[in-house]
Structure formats: C-alpha cells, structure tokens
Amino acid sequence: MSPWLAAARAVGAEIAARHADDVDLRARFPAEAVTGLRDRQLLGLLVPSTEGGAGAGIADVVSICHELGRYCASTAMVYAMHQIQVACIVRHAGHNPWQRAFLRRLADGQLLLASATSEAGAAGDVRSSICALDEKRGRFTLVKQAPVISYGEESDAILVTARRTAQSPPSDQVIVVVPRSGVELQPQETWNTLGMRGTCSRGYRLTAEGEMSQVIPVPYADVSAQTMLPVSHLVWGALWLGIATDALGRARAFVRAEAKKRPGETPLGAARLAVAVNELQTMKSNLLACLRLYEAAIGSVDGPSAISLAVAMNNLKLGSSQSVVKIVGEAMLICGLAGYRNDSPFSLGRHLRDAHSAAVMVSNDRISANNATLALALRDDLEPLA
Amino acid sequence: MSSPLKVRIRTVLKNAGSLQNGVDALPDDADLHAAGLTSHATVSLMLALEEMFDIEFPDRLLGRLTFSSIDAIARALIEIGVQDEAA
Numbered sequence: 001m002s003p004w005l006a007a008a009r010a011v012g013a014e015i016a017a018r019h020a021d022d023v024d025l026r027a028r029f030p031a032e033a034v035t036g037l038r039d040r041q042l043l044g045l046l047v048p049s050t051e052g053g054a055g056a057g058i059a060d061v062v063s064i065c066h067e068l069g070r071y072c073a074s075t076a077m078v079y080a081m082h083q084i085q086v087a088c089i090v091r092h093a094g095h096n097p098w099q100r101a102f103l104r105r106l107a108d109g110q111l112l113l114a115s116a117t118s119e120a121g122a123a124g125d126v127r128s129s130i131c132a133l134d135e136k137r138g139r140f141t142l143v144k145q146a147p148v149i150s151y152g153e154e155s156d157a158i159l160v161t162a163r164r165t166a167q168s169p170p171s172d173q174v175i176v177v178v179p180r181s182g183v184e185l186q187p188q189e190t191w192n193t194l195g196m197r198g199t200c201s202r203g204y205r206l207t208a209e210g211e212m213s214q215v216i217p218v219p220y221a222d223v224s225a226q227t228m229l230p231v232s233h234l235v236w237g238a239l240w241l242g243i244a245t246d247a248l249g250r251a252r253a254f255v256r257a258e259a260k261k262r263p264g265e266t267p268l269g270a271a272r273l274a275v276a277v278n279e280l281q282t283m284k285s286n287l288l289a290c291l292r293l294y295e296a297a298i299g300s301v302d303g304p305s306a307i308s309l310a311v312a313m314n315n316l317k318l319g320s321s322q323s324v325v326k327i328v329g330e331a332m333l334i335c336g337l338a339g340y341r342n343d344s345p346f347s348l349g350r351h352l353r354d355a356h357s358a359a360v361m362v363s364n365d366r367i368s369a370n371n372a373t374l375a376l377a378l379r380d381d382l383e384p385l386a
Numbered sequence: 387m388s389s390p391l392k393v394r395i396r397t398v399l400k401n402a403g404s405l406q407n408g409v410d411a412l413p414d415d416a417d418l419h420a421a422g423l424t425s426h427a428t429v430s431l432m433l434a435l436e437e438m439f440d441i442e443f444p445d446r447l448l449g450r451l452t453f454s455s456i457d458a459i460a461r462a463l464i465e466i467g468v469q470d471e472a473a
C-alpha cells in the first residue's frame with residue numbers, strides 16, 4: 001500500500017467514519033476529515049514534483065476515493081471533485097506561468113478546489129454555457145447563475161466554465177481558475193437533499209474577476225473530453241464502489257453472525273450475499289479496466305480514440321451508478337430490519353441515500369442520450385484481448 | 387477560390403453542421419467549434435461526409451481536430467484517399 005493510501009485510510013477510519021452520521025444529519029461540511037486530508041498533504045497529490053507536489057497519478061486518487069467512500073461518501077465526493085479540478089489544471093495548464101504558479105500555491109497551501117460547471121438555464125448540460133467572459137485589457141469579469149457549487153464557501157478556488165466571449169455560441173466554452181479572492185458568492189439555493197448531504201452543494205449567483213491568464217489555455221471541449229469527463233467517472237465510480245463495499249461488508253458481518261448462531265445451517269441471506277458479491281466484482285472490474293484504458297489514452301498516441309474512450313467512461317458511469325444502488329439494496333434485504341434501522345451497526349440508510357445521488361449527478365438519461373449519438377461514430381473494437 | 391473538394395465539404399457542412407450563422411461567411415481556416423459546431427453535430431457531420439464521399443473515417447481521425455475547420459476536413463479526406471475534384 002502506498003503511504004498516501006495508508007494516510008487516506010487513517011483519515012477515513014479514524015476521522016471521517018466518526019463524523020459521517022453527524023455530517024449527514026446536519027448536512028454540514030466534513031471539515032474534520034478534509035482537514036485530515038489537508039494535513040497529510042493529500043490535496044496536492046497530483047501536482048507535479050516540478051511544482052512542489054507529490055506527482056502522483058490518477059490511479060492513486062482513484063484508490064483514495066474508494067477508500068474514503070467506505071467511511072463517508074460526502075468526504076469522498078469532496079475529495080473526488082477537488083481532484084477532478086486539479087487534474088484539469090495539471091494536464092492542460094501548459095506553460096502558462098499563472099497556471100504553473102497556481103499549481104505551486106496549491107501544493108504549498110494544500111488548496112481545496114471547487115467547480116461551477118452547471119448553470120441555471122442550461123440545466124444539466126455542462127457542455128453548453130449561457131454566461132460569457134467579458135474581457136477588457138487583459139482582465140475578465142464573469143457572472144454565472146450556478147445552481148450547485150459543492151463546498152463553494154469552504155473552497156480556496158473555483159473552476160468556472162463560460163462562453164469564450166459574449167459573441168461565442170453556447171458550445172464554445174473555456175474554463176477559468178478563480179481564487180476565492182476573485183469570487184463573490186451570493187447564496188441563492190440551500191442544499192437539503194436525500195443524500196450526499198455533506199457536499200454542501202448550494203446554489204449561488206457567482207461573480208468573478210481576474211486576469212486572462214487564469215483561463216486554461218485549451219478549449220473546455222478538450223479539457224472536458226480528455227480529462228474532466230473521464231476522471232470524474234473514474235473517481236466517482238471508485239467512491240461509489242467504496243459505498244457498495246462497505247454496505248456489503250455490513251451484510252457479510254450480519255450473515256456470518258447468523259451462521260454462528262446456527263452452526264451447520266446456511267443462513268437465508270447467504271445466497272443473496274453471493275449474488276451481490278458477484279455484482280460488486282463486476283463493478284470493480286469495470287472500474288479497473290476503465291482506469292487502464294484512461295492511462296493508455298494519456299500515455300500514448302495509439303491509445304483509445306476520443307470516441308471509444310468517451311463511450312467507455314460513460315458506460316462506467318451508467319453501470320456503477322446503477323450497481324451501487326442495487327448492491328446497497330441487496331445488503332438491506334440481507335440485513336433486514338437491522339439494516340433498515342437508523343441506529344444499528346448494520347444501518348444502511350445513509351449508504352442507500354448517498355447511492356441514489358449517482359444516477360442524478362449528471363443525469364444518466366443525458367449520458368445515455370450522448371452515448372446514443374456516439375454509437376453512430378463508434379468503430380468495431382479490433383483490439384486483441386490479451 | 388476554394389478547391390472543388392472544399393466546395394463539396396461546404397455543402398455537407400451546410401446541411402449537417404447546424405451552424406447558427408451559416409457557412410458562407412466562414413473562411414476555409416475558420417474554427418468550426420468556435421462557430422458553434424457541437425460534439426453532437428460533429429457526429430452528424432462525420433456521417434454526412436462519409437455518405438457524400440463514400441468513405442469511412444478510421445478511428446484515429448475521429449478526434450475533434452479532424453473537424454476543426456474546412457481545411458482540416460479536406461486534409462483528413464485527402465489523407466484517406468479522396469481526390470480533390472468536383473463530384
């Protein structure tokens with residue numbers, strides 16, 4: 001186990017787990033766990049060593065999200081969303097001196113990054129913007145109606161998407177890094193949801209200003225296709241796997257306790273447990289296969305094409321968001337009333353509520369519709385199996 | 387003067403590109419994505435080009451870059467064997 005993963009496990013087991021129910025109950029930011037991650041230098045993990053970071057890769061972040069997801073899904077989601085933003089800057093900052101200096105600040109100060117891609121009026125279509133950068137003499141201003149910015153108030157900087165200019169069509173977007181000193185957040189919508197309550201994803205009228213060098217120097221279309229979309233689905237898939245793993249862990253403990261009470265008899269829940277273990281194995285295999293695919297895509301020019309990568313990552317999202325709900329539901333049936341109670345060691349209510357966010361967080365129907373379009377362009381997979 | 391190939395590309399783009407402000411005013415090297423070509427429309431454009439030129443784009447040419455301008459589309463078509471001549 002890498003020292004990073006060991007540190008994340010310690011934060012998960014010793015801090016996040018202890019506060020998870022309170023974070024959920026009060027829909028409050030998991031401040032203790034995030035401080036723990038910050039203290040252990042886990043926020044700047046992806047920053048290259050040339051900028052003073054640990055130079056870790058996506059696989060490290062994926063395994064940390066999985067680990068955290070076992071203890072507190074909100075903490076895991078905050079960490080996941082932060083790392084998605086970091087990955088975008090690391091991969092696309094190029095030689096832009098402002099961006100490189102920002103990465104250094106991020107590593108030094110273990111800054112927490114949030115995201116404002118969704119926009120009121122554009123609904124959940126993050127590949128289309130209404131707001132636009134207003135550029136004057138090398139500086140910009142920007143006003144965005146952001147219906148959901150997770151932990152916006154606790155963050156140190158926000159990545160915001162917008163149309164490139166006031167004349168640009170909705171699909172011609174850029175993404176800009178705005179430190180909190182350049183952002184004003186006027187609260188508009190509260191966050192009182194079924195699950196993922198600790199992400200504190202409130203809505204705001206966001207006003208931002210800064211210098212043009214804060215704009216990531218490649219089009220958002222590329223940032224999205226090459227990094228934001230695949231990394232999101234990998235880290236989300238990992239933390240959903242963490243939720244499912246913990247739920248099945250509880251179910252397994254329940255079944256084993258039953259078996260010990262009546263030696264020689266196979267408990268009723270064992271057969272269901274076996275089926276759920278199979279589903280969990282599929283979920284994990286899919287995640288690992290997609291992780292390898294993504295690593296191949298960033299590592300070589302012969303990697304998967306943009307289209308096959310997008311379809312694979314979309315399928316990962318669709319599949320794991322459904323599997324996590326299914327597995328937690330199975331765990332609930334296995335534990336019965338003990339799982340349904342909110343005050344038993346086998347409680348699964350929080351898992352189930354958190355799991356249901358997966359299909360909504362970028363609507364599965366929207367992703368399926370995108371896949372339907374991409375299916376028209378997808379080529380036969382001629383890759384040898386081994 | 388645009389080459390015959392580029393004239394044919396423009397015809398396809400007019401029907402399949404869903405560009406708000408049309409195609410006529412766009413120079414051959416204009417950024418089509420900046421002109422509003424969405425990822426959805428890129429797929430329609432690709433299919434329409436395949437139909438018009440009776441070709442199939444190989445996987446490696448399915449990136450955003452291939453469809454980034456009329457010039458870029460022409461380069462890709464020539465690369466896969468399309469002749470620069472009128473239909």
Ligand SMILES: Cc1cc2nc3c(=O)[nH]c(=O)nc-3n(C[C@H](O)[C@H](O)[C@H](O)COP(=O)(O)OP(=O)(O)OC[C@H]3O[C@@H](n4cnc5c(N)ncnc54)[C@H](O)[C@@H]3O)c2cc1C
Nearest residue numbers: 115116117118123124149150196360361362363365366369
């Ligand atoms: C826990 C959590 C945290 C979040 N944090 C952030 C954040 O920090 N920053 C941020 O910017 N956003 C965030 N989001 C928002 C997220 O990225 C999505 O934008 C949002 O969940 C989608 O909202 P929607 O369901 O209202 O919109 P839509 O995607 O428009 O979906 C609404 C309905 O329309 C249907 N629909 C929409 N489009 C299509 C289509 N093309 N085909 C078929 N059906 C369609 C859907 O099925 C759905 O029923 C967060 C969401 C969650 C759940």
